[in-house]
Each structure stands twice: as structure tokens, then as C-alpha cells.
Amino acid sequence: ELAQAQMLAEEANLGKTRFLAAAGHDILQPLNAARLYCSSLIEKAGKGRAGKAAINIESSLESVETILGAVLDISRLDAGAMKPDDTVFSLDELLRQIGNDFQPLAAERKLGLTIVPSSLSVMTDRNLLRRLIQNLVSNAVKYTRRGHVLVGVRRRGELVEIQVIDTGIGIAGDKLNTVFREFTRLDEGAREAEGLGLGLSIVDRIARVLRLEIRIFSSPGKGTRFSVILPVAAAQEPRREIAAKAPVRTAASLAGLRVLCIDNDARILDGMRLLLEGWGCSVDTFSGSGDLEGSVMHRPDIVLADYHLDGETGLEMIAKLRAIHGPDMPAVLVTADRSSEVRATAARLDVPVINKPLKPAVLRSMMVRVRPLASAAE
Ligand SMILES: Nc1ncnc2c1ncn2[C@@H]1O[C@H](COP(=O)(O)OP(=O)(O)OP(=O)(O)O)[C@@H](O)[C@H]1O
Ligand SMILES: [Mg+2]
Structure with a gap:
């Protein structure tokens, strides 16, 4: 009986952990949208009172993100969802x-x-x-x-x-x-x-x-x-660091890049559009369901896709687009899902992953790294 009670208690605990992970994931989504709006607000508002207020909002959002991130990490570690590599x-x-x-x-x-x-x-x-x-x-x-x-x-x-x-x-x-x-x-x-x-x-x-x-x-x-x-x-042969990383040109311009954003959350698409247009990109958006080929008229230079869409996954969308526009079409997965499965599937497709809540600086340097060289003017 004791063993049974203990099993039930453990199950309840695991259930709680899963609940927390799921709730956390859903809280990260609107938080991500808020951060995006805030970044473009800071860029637009400049140094005045409104700009300062926006910077304060950003820093508060950052605190929420830190707390939430830590709590989520704990729940993931408890649930055994973080597997050591x-x-x-x-x-x-x-x-x-x-x-x-x-x-x-x-x-x-x-x-x-x-x-x-x-x-x-x-x-x-x-x-x-x-x-x-x-x-x-x-x-x-x-x-x-x-x-x-x-x-x-x-x-x-x-x-x-x-x-x-x-x-x-x-x-x-x-x-x-x-x-x-x-x-x-x-x-x-x-x-x-x-x-x-x-x-x-x-x-x-x-x-x-x-x-x-x-x-x-x-x-x-x-x-x-x-x-x-x-x-x-046992000490090993010193492993050469893989020199695959292209040199990062942080000051590089993204102006003129055609970016396709895929997300089932309209507020995120809105926020992404504001941010990317602020960098001079032209932006197409797709909600993830409906007629992909019909909605995406032009070949995108870069695809930014969320993973969990309604129905298909972002990686499946990327695969589809590559089937149409060529296998070398640069794409980035932007997701709040930190599971190793998603990471592994993305790696197999050669799609780099960045986590939500999205940090604009991280997105920017990732876009500089993966963008096609010829299409954007330096
Ligand atoms: N090296 C240390 N010397 C003295 N007290 C310590 C030390 N490390 C931890 N503590 C005490 O233990 C408490 C818990 O530490 P913990 O790292 O969990 O949280 P924290 O540092 O308060 O916050 P954070 O979440 O930012 O790490 C601290 O608030 C502090 O009182
Ligand atoms: Mg500490």
C-alpha cells in the first residue's frame, strides 16, 4: 500500500512538472511578442522619455524571462526532460x-x-x-x-x-x-x-x-x-574546434533581404514584421495553415519558422519550401520548445535553432550568418 501511495505521489509530481512546462511554454509566447514590440519601440522612440520608459519595460520583461527560464529549467530537470549529452x-x-x-x-x-x-x-x-x-x-x-x-x-x-x-x-x-x-x-x-x-x-x-x-x-x-x-x-587527443562557423560580421546590413516568417500566433508575426522591417528587410508572413504555395509568391532569402504550428511542424514547412525553392534555402527555427528531439530533427535538416523568447541581437547575428551572400548589399 505504501509503495502504491508513493507511486501515486510520484505520478502527481510528474504531472505537476509537465503542467508547469506546458504553462511555461504558453507564457513564453506572448512574452516573446512583447519583447519584439518593445525592441522596435526602443528603436523608434529614441532617447526621449518614451524611449526610457520602453527600456525599463524591456528590462522588466527580461526579469520575467529570467525567472520563468529558471523555473522551467528546474521543472525540465525534474521531469527528466533534459538529457545529458x-x-x-x-x-x-x-x-x-x-x-x-x-x-x-x-x-x-x-x-x-x-x-x-x-x-x-x-x-x-x-x-x-x-x-x-x-x-x-x-x-x-x-x-x-x-x-x-x-x-x-x-x-x-x-x-x-x-x-x-x-x-x-x-x-x-x-x-x-x-x-x-x-x-x-x-x-x-x-x-x-x-x-x-x-x-x-x-x-x-x-x-x-x-x-x-x-x-x-x-x-x-x-x-x-x-x-x-x-x-x-582519460585525457584525449585535443579536439580541433570545428571551424565551420562563418566569420560573424555584426555590423553587416540585412537591408533588402526578403524574409518569410511562419508562426501560428498573429501577434508574433506582427512583432517580427515590425522588428525585421526596422532592419530594412521585406517581410512575408504565413500563419502555418492553409495554402503555403499560394501565399508565398516570392522566393524568400531566409525563412524564420516556429516549430509548433497548427498541424504541420515548422521543420516540415521548411522542408516543403526547400523542395520548391532549392535545398540550400537558408532557414532558422525559432521555438520555445527546448527538447532534444526538436534539436536533433533540426540538426538533421541543417536548420539552426534559436529559442524563444527571441533576443533581437541573437536573431540578427544568426541571420547575418545564414543569409545568402549575394542578395544583401553590405
Ligand atoms: N558562496 C556563498 N557564500 C555565502 N552565502 C551563500 C553563498 N552561496 C549561496 N549563499 C546563500 O544561499 C542563498 C541561496 O543561493 P542561490 O544561488 O540559490 O540563490 P541567490 O544567489 O540568492 O539567487 P540566484 O537565483 O540569483 O542565484 C543565497 O541567497 C545566499 O544567502
Ligand atoms: Mg545564486
Whole structure:
């Protein structure tokens, strides 16, 4: 009976997680539209009062997006929907990247930030490990008033211990477990810095998914050490970074490009049109149902398609258009669906993916990367 009750409870929990993921997906859609409207408003309104208000709206929308993103990540990690993608990689490069990301923040707070070089490699999901360590370094920098933050790696037999050490405010012994609960912040911490109280609950989830061990050692007023423990991987031939990325010309113009936007949400199409026309593109839109060939008169230079349409998927639409206009027609999938299935199917069709809520700068640089070279004037 107990086993049965536990099973039911687990099922209810999973149901809740799925509900949250679905609701989150639906909230991201209008949020995305709002961001798009806001970007074009900022460009139009310029530096006046209205422009400043629009910038504030954008920053509030960004906060909503951050919170929602974190909550969705947690629910995805809980539901087992985020599958780790294991590769062998060197810790040195990963830690140096994180060091670079946080150096400006540390400098602003007059803290030293040291990344100790290491020659060790591990096998795990690089992105998830990166996010885990980023959260630890972010905390170390936020909750340290003076002194420094050190990130280092130690080998312990077959295990590797990544340490994030700070000389900060510390965590009381009886709070070491509570800090991992979602939306939990300690009074001491809340006095030091802003936060949502979600970082460590994401750390905890990622550690579970990657089967890593996290250890904390802290003394209040002196500092904290977080350790991440994982198996060492036999060092590999250094893998050449794939040089497939075309050089990104950020200042490049998109003027004159004919863009076809496919989305079943009319507000998104509206927002996309405003944004793209602001960059000088000419825009055709298609709601995803009805007569595709009849509605799309001209060959688009780039197709931007949502994944979940009414009936067919965005990738199927792209395949259809390529069948008509040629297999090399550039296309980008713009979707709030972060599942690995969608990613894999898109990769097979050689269609890059960007996630909703769409960041205009990300869209712009992606369009610069995939656009046909001859059609847009520099
Ligand atoms: N290195 C640290 N030193 C001292 N206190 C810490 C440290 N790391 C975390 N804490 C405490 O644990 C709490 C929870 O941390 P967590 O990373 O989950 O959330 P946060 O940093 O408040 O917000 P965010 O969601 O932006 O990460 C913090 O509010 C802080 O009180
Ligand atoms: Mg944090």
C-alpha cells in the first residue's frame, strides 16, 4: 500500500512538472511578442522619455524571462526532460571561459578572481556542468565583500574535485541544506546582493542529472568552499574546434533581404514584421495553415519558422519550401520548445535553432550568418 501511495505521489509530481512546462511554454509566447514590440519601440522612440520608459519595460520583461527560464529549467530537470549529452573535454578551457565571464563583475567589486590552470579532462555534459559552476562562481562573487574567489581542480585518485572557494560572508552550519531549496535566500545573503534564490536549486538538480556530488564547507564570516566531485576521464587527443562557423560580421546590413516568417500566433508575426522591417528587410508572413504555395509568391532569402504550428511542424514547412525553392534555402527555427528531439530533427535538416523568447541581437547575428551572400548589399 505504501509503495502504491508513493507511486501515486510520484505520478502527481510528474504531472505537476509537465503542467508547469506546458504553462511555461504558453507564457513564453506572448512574452516573446512583447519583447519584439518593445525592441522596435526602443528603436523608434529614441532617447526621449518614451524611449526610457520602453527600456525599463524591456528590462522588466527580461526579469520575467529570467525567472520563468529558471523555473522551467528546474521543472525540465525534474521531469527528466533534459538529457545529458556527455562528451570528454578539458576542464581548463571551461573554467577559463567562466573566469572570463565573471572577471568584470569581480573587478567591479574589487575582488580577485583566480582560475588555477589544470590539465584534467572529464566526461559529462559540458553545458550543464558549465551552468552548475557558473552558479557557484556567481554566488562566490556576490556573497564576498573583500578578498578573493578561487576556482581550482584537484585530482583525488579516479575522481576530480572542482573547488569554488571564496572569502565571503559564509553560511551557518544549520543552513547548509536549506540553501539548496528553491526560492530560499538567507537574510545575510539578501543584505549583500540581489537574487531569486534559484541558483543553488538548479545546481542541485544538475548534480542529480549528471550524478555528481556537491560538498560544502563554510565558516560564517570567513568564507565558503563548494566542491563538485566527478570521475576523471582519460585525457584525449585535443579536439580541433570545428571551424565551420562563418566569420560573424555584426555590423553587416540585412537591408533588402526578403524574409518569410511562419508562426501560428498573429501577434508574433506582427512583432517580427515590425522588428525585421526596422532592419530594412521585406517581410512575408504565413500563419502555418492553409495554402503555403499560394501565399508565398516570392522566393524568400531566409525563412524564420516556429516549430509548433497548427498541424504541420515548422521543420516540415521548411522542408516543403526547400523542395520548391532549392535545398540550400537558408532557414532558422525559432521555438520555445527546448527538447532534444526538436534539436536533433533540426540538426538533421541543417536548420539552426534559436529559442524563444527571441533576443533581437541573437536573431540578427544568426541571420547575418545564414543569409545568402549575394542578395544583401553590405
Ligand atoms: N558562496 C556563498 N557564500 C555565502 N552565502 C551563500 C553563498 N552561496 C549561496 N549563499 C546563500 O544561499 C542563498 C541561496 O543561493 P542561490 O544561488 O540559490 O540563490 P541567490 O544567489 O540568492 O539567487 P540566484 O537565483 O540569483 O542565484 C543565497 O541567497 C545566499 O544567502
Ligand atoms: Mg545564486
